[in-house]
Amino acid sequence: MKKSTILNQNSREKLFTYGMVIVAFIVIQILKTGGHISSSLNGQLVPICAYIVMAISLNLTVGVLGELSLGHAGFMSVGAFSSTVAAVSLQSSIPFAPARLAVSILVGAICAGIAGVLIGIPVLRLKGDYLAIVTLAFGEIIKNIITCLYVGVDSHGLHFSILTSSDALNLDEGGKIIINGPMGISGITKISTFAAGFILILITLVIVLNLIHSRAGRAIMALRDNRIAAEAMGISITKYKMMAFVTSAALAGAAGGLFAQNYSTIVPTKFDFNTSILILVFVVLGGLGNMKGSIIAAAVLTVLPELLRSFSDYRMLVYAIVLILVMLATNNEPVKNMLRRIIGLPHKKEGSTIDGQ
Amino acid sequence: MSIKYEVYAMTFLSYLISGISLGSVYAIIALGYTMVYGIAKMLNFAHGDVIMVGAYVCFIMTTNLGWSPFLGVLLAMLVCTVLGVVIERLAYKPLRSAPSLAVLITAIGISYFLQNAALLLWTSNPKVFTSVVGDTSFKFFDGKLSVSLVAIVTVITCIVIMIALTLFTDKTKTGKAMRAVSEDKGAAQLMGINVNSAISVTFAIGSALAAIAGVLLCSAYPTLMPTTGSMPGIKAFTAAVFGGIGSIPGAMIGGLLLGIIEIFGKAYISTQLSDAIVFGVLIVVLLVKPAGLLGKTIREKV
Numbered sequence: 001m002k003k004s005t006i007l008n009q010n011s012r013e014k015l016f017t018y019g020m021v022i023v024a025f026i027v028i029q030i031l032k033t034g035g036h037i038s039s040s041l042n043g044q045l046v047p048i049c050a051y052i053v054m055a056i057s058l059n060l061t062v063g064v065l066g067e068l069s070l071g072h073a074g075f076m077s078v079g080a081f082s083s084t085v086a087a088v089s090l091q092s093s094i095p096f097a098p099a100r101l102a103v104s105i106l107v108g109a110i111c112a113g114i115a116g117v118l119i120g121i122p123v124l125r126l127k128g129d130y131l132a133i134v135t136l137a138f139g140e141i142i143k144n145i146i147t148c149l150y151v152g153v154d155s156h157g158l159h160f161s162i163l164t165s166s167d168a169l170n171l172d173e174g175g176k177i178i179i180n181g182p183m184g185i186s187g188i189t190k191i192s193t194f195a196a197g198f199i200l201i202l203i204t205l206v207i208v209l210n211l212i213h214s215r216a217g218r219a220i221m222a223l224r225d226n227r228i229a230a231e232a233m234g235i236s237i238t239k240y241k242m243m244a245f246v247t248s249a250a251l252a253g254a255a256g257g258l259f260a261q262n263y264s265t266i267v268p269t270k271f272d273f274n275t276s277i278l279i280l281v282f283v284v285l286g287g288l289g290n291m292k293g294s295i296i297a298a299a300v301l302t303v304l305p306e307l308l309r310s311f312s313d314y315r316m317l318v319y320a321i322v323l324i325l326v327m328l329a330t331n332n333e334p335v336k337n338m339l340r341r342i343i344g345l346p347h348k349k350e351g352s353t354i355d356g357q
Numbered sequence: 358m359s360i361k362y363e364v365y366a367m368t369f370l371s372y373l374i375s376g377i378s379l380g381s382v383y384a385i386i387a388l389g390y391t392m393v394y395g396i397a398k399m400l401n402f403a404h405g406d407v408i409m410v411g412a413y414v415c416f417i418m419t420t421n422l423g424w425s426p427f428l429g430v431l432l433a434m435l436v437c438t439v440l441g442v443v444i445e446r447l448a449y450k451p452l453r454s455a456p457s458l459a460v461l462i463t464a465i466g467i468s469y470f471l472q473n474a475a476l477l478l479w480t481s482n483p484k485v486f487t488s489v490v491g492d493t494s495f496k497f498f499d500g501k502l503s504v505s506l507v508a509i510v511t512v513i514t515c516i517v518i519m520i521a522l523t524l525f526t527d528k529t530k531t532g533k534a535m536r537a538v539s540e541d542k543g544a545a546q547l548m549g550i551n552v553n554s555a556i557s558v559t560f561a562i563g564s565a566l567a568a569i570a571g572v573l574l575c576s577a578y579p580t581l582m583p584t585t586g587s588m589p590g591i592k593a594f595t596a597a598v599f600g601g602i603g604s605i606p607g608a609m610i611g612g613l614l615l616g617i618i619e620i621f622g623k624a625y626i627s628t629q630l631s632d633a634i635v636f637g638v639l640i641v642v643l644l645v646k647p648a649g650l651l652g653k654t655i656r657e658k659v
Contacts, residue, residue, distance in 0.1 A: 068458065122644050129400060133598045134643055136591070137636035144633035273591060277402075277465055284462045313477060320470035324448055327463040331455035 014209050017292045021205065024299075025198045032194075040306060048302045049197025050076075050259035053204045055282040055294035057251035060208055062280070063289035064217070065244040066224030067124070068132040071139025072252055072279050074119075075112040077271035079253025080260035081146055083108030084185050087261060088178050089153050097191040105200065105257035112253020115142070116246040124241045139276055146268040151179040184267035185260070192262040200258055201295070204251050208291060211247060220244045285326060367501045372624045373617065378508035378577065380616020381515035385570040386593030387600070387608035388522065389563030395539040395603035396559045399457060402464040403444065404567060405590015406471035409583060411437045411568030412575040413479055416486055426489035433568040441564025442557050450553070468587075475583035483582045486575035507576045514569065519609055522562075526605065535559055539603065592619075595639050601652025610650060615639075 028045070031037050054076060061069045087104035094100040119138045126134055150161040154175030171177070179185055211217045219240045222230040231237055260266045282301055286293030304322070308315035329335050386408060393401045411433040418429035444467055452460045494505040526532035537545040538555045546552050574589055575581050592615060600611025615635060622634035642650065 062458070068461075122640060126643060126647055129394075129602065130598065130643055130647060130649075132400075133595065134640055137595065137639050140591075141633045141636050144630060144636075148627075148629045273587075281462055281465065284458055288458070316473040317470065317477065320466050320473060323466035323469065324463055327459050327466065328448070328451055331459040332451040333454075335451070 010213055013292075014213075017205060017209070017295070018202070020292065021198070021201055021295065025194075028194070041303065044302060044306065045194040046192045046197050046262040047259060048299050049194065049201055050255045050262075051279065051282065051302050052201050052295050052298040053197075053255035053258070054252055054279045055286065055298040056201075056204050056208055056291055057248045057255065058279050059283045059286070059289065059291060059294045060211070060244055060248040060251070062283050063287075064212055064224065065220055065241060065248075067241075067245075068129070069135040069248075070132050070273070070276050070280070071135035071137070071142070072248075073271040073273070073275035074135075074139035074142035075115060075249040075252035076256035076259065076275070077142055077146055077268060078115045079105075079108035079112040079256030080266060080271065081149075081179060081185065081256075081268075082111035082253070083257030084188055084260045084266065085151055085153075085158070085178050087189070087191065088176070088185075089158065091189070097189075098193075098196065101191045101193075101196055101258075101261060104261070105254050108257030109250040109254040112256065113246050113250035115253075116249025117242070119249075120242050120245040124238065124245060136273065136276070139271075139273060143268055143272055146179070146184075147182050149179050150177070150181050152177045182268065184265065184270075186265040188261055188264050188266065190262060190264060192258050197258055200254060204254070205291065207247065207251065211244075216240060216243055281323065285323075363501070367498065368624075370502055371504070372620050374504055374508055376617035376620035377613060378511045378616070379620060380596075380613035381511045382570050382574045382577070382612075383589070383593045383596045383616050384515055384609045384612025385518060385566050385573070386589060387597040387612045388518070388605065389567050389570075390594050390597040391600075391602055391605060391608040392535075392559050392563050394597070396535060397449065397453075397556055399449065399460045400464065400594070401563075402461065402590070402594075403467035403471060404563065405586035405588075405593070406468050406475075407437050407441060407564050407567040407586070408571035408574065408589065409475060409581075409586030410440060410471060410571070412486065412571035412581055412585065413475060413484075414568070415489065415572045416484055416575070416581055419489065420484075420487055430489060430569065430572050433572060434565045437564040437568035437571075438561045441560040441567075445557060445560040450556075472583050472587075479583065481583060483580045486579040486581045488576035488579065489572055490576065505577075507573070511573045511577065514573065515609075518566065518569070519605075522605060525562075531555070531558055592635070595636065598649055599639055599642060601649030604649070604651045604653075607649055607651035 028037070032042065054072065058069065058072045061067055061072070083104040086107035087100055090100055090103060094103060119135075123131060123134050123138065145162070148162050152159045152161075152171045152175055154171045159171060159175075212221075219230070219235045220243070222233070222235060223237060223240055227237065256271070278301075279298075282298040283294055285301065286295070286297030305315055305319055308318050311318050329339060386404065389404050389407075390401060393399065393404070414436045415426075415429040415433040418424040418432055419426050424432075448463050448467055449460060452463060488507050490506050490510050492505065492507075494503045495509075496503050526536055534545070534550045534555045535558060537548065537550055538552050542552055545555075570589075570593075571586065575585070593612065596611035596615040597608050598611070599615060600607025600609065618638055619631055619635050623631040626634060646652070
């Protein structure tokens with residue numbers, strides 16, 4: 001009997017998460033057609049979707065797998081650049097923009113997934129803060145390499161060159177430079193739409209929530225909670241860690257693809273340490289292992305600087321103070337108990353459960 | 358042939374010296390990271406921005422108000438010390454028993470706060486920092502090798518700090534208390550050590566060192582902006598991990614090696630890829646020695 005109620009609760013939570021996303025999408029669509037959304041917010045819709053996907057995917061690494069990653073923007077970068085290259089090369093073969101977007105996002109996800117495998121092999125051997133610093137290092141390396149990368153396309157196919165300059169690509173007449181080193185990609189056709197972002201969020205949720213509630217997901221969480229006990233139960237550490245890490249990387253790549261094709265220009269330095277940290281802030285504020293929380297935190301915190309516009313120059317300062325105060329309020333016992341008394345909630349002992357929703 | 362080799366040797370030497378000098382700055386910053394990590398077990402990402410504040414205070418005192426460089430550095434150290442202790446009291450102390458990720462995010466919040474406060478106070482226009490020791494340089498080998506005074510002062514400062522810090526942690530009562538707290542907080546408290554004041558002293562020392570590092574860094578690389586501290590901060594953090602985080606000699610060795618690798622990477626391999634080389638070496642080192650060069654590998658008890 002107990003098992004079935006747990007399952008019911010899980011699926012209820014799942015349905016609630018999907019429902020929340022769908023309702024939010026419909027409400028925003030209605031507001032959009034009614035013209036109630038400011039143009040600045042309208043321009044933020046696709047980035048918000050991309051950040052939500054990033055937050056969910058990072059939550060898989062940090063919340064579910066329990067390893068701190070400080071280089072998640074690196075995978076976003078790989079996805080952004082590879083998918084844009086794919087979109088530009090396929091411009092003539094797939095004229096229908098949504099299909100091209102889907103294919104290019106898939107390419108971005110696959111490339112980021114491959115990067116995830118390559119990086120995961122060394123990274124996942126380490127533990128704790130050392131693992132965190134190596135992910136930071138890989139994030140910086142990816143940024144650095146893409147800054148030196150030149151890619152062009154002509155009738156013979158793609159040409160790659162590193163370090164030199166765009167001349168070394170030896171393009172034919174009529175060839176086109178796609179990635180131009182530090183200048184990144186310019187002249188991107190903006191094919192990302194809010195609807196595409198919404199669909200990507202749903203796909204991400206389906207993948208992540210189903211993974212968490214599968215046998216593999218339980219194995220991953222067992223590794224997080226007690227590695228030694230899990231290993232003694234016969235759970236393969238490498239296999240399940242890699243599974244979570246690579247899924248997370250591939251989803252970040254997809255988010256990167258969506259994000260890049262919302263802008264006309266994209267530069268490698270956009271995906272730096274600060275972006276990784278921004279996503280980490282979403283995950284921690286939303287709650288570790290809590291996908292619903294990640295979605296809300298990513299959306300609210302992306303819009304927040306916009307809402308703080310009335311503070312003009314002080315808005316990032318206010319943002320920083322809000323961040324610190326929220327961390328203090330949610331993690332300091334005396335403050336927490338005081339807040340509970342104000343709101344009127346009963347006292348609760350520390351030890352929140354991570355239920356995977 | 359011999360002339361060619363001589364030129365080669367001289368350029369090599371001059372790169373080595375700039376590498377050691379940059380490495381010394383990293384080492385001083387890394388000391389702050391590593392001491393705080395050792396005692397409070399937290400990654401203090403706001404440390405890089407304390408460097409920036411120190412550099413700005415010194416810049417304003419010396420360039421705008423015409424104070425002597427010595428007084429400027431002293432005031433910068435004072436301001437940073439107070440800043441470090443205040444940050445610890447207000448933001449980190451209430452989170453002493455919170456999960457480490459919450460403390461990390463708070464540190465990032467502090468980092469945003471300092472950067473944006475600096476942006477409001479001093480605008481985003483880069484300031485040209487005048488070196489606190491002037492731009493004198495010495496010539497060696499009939500003028501074939503030139504070494505700037507800044508580089509010499511940086512290296513000497515680093516050595517002095519290193520010796521002073523080692524003596525402090527080994528000989529004084531406060532230093533021993535700090536080591537005891539970093540070894541085992543609970544046991545130290547039972548022995549009558551005031552854990553809170555030991556942590557405060559650590560933050561004070563780390564922040565004062567950050568001020569010195571900021572002034573030295575901007576004396577060698579004179580552009581000063583609100584984001585000046587972040588990249589050296591990350592590099593120094595890498596240096597601390599490289600040497601084994603929590604270990605004071607480790608921070609020193611890690612900083613020096615990182616500086617030398619960065620300059621040699623820039624000079625002999627590729628300017629654009631220098632960061633990738635630095636981080637690549639870090640990854641290789643961590644794979645061979647997962648706790649850094651001088652880090653203690655703690656065996657897991659099952």
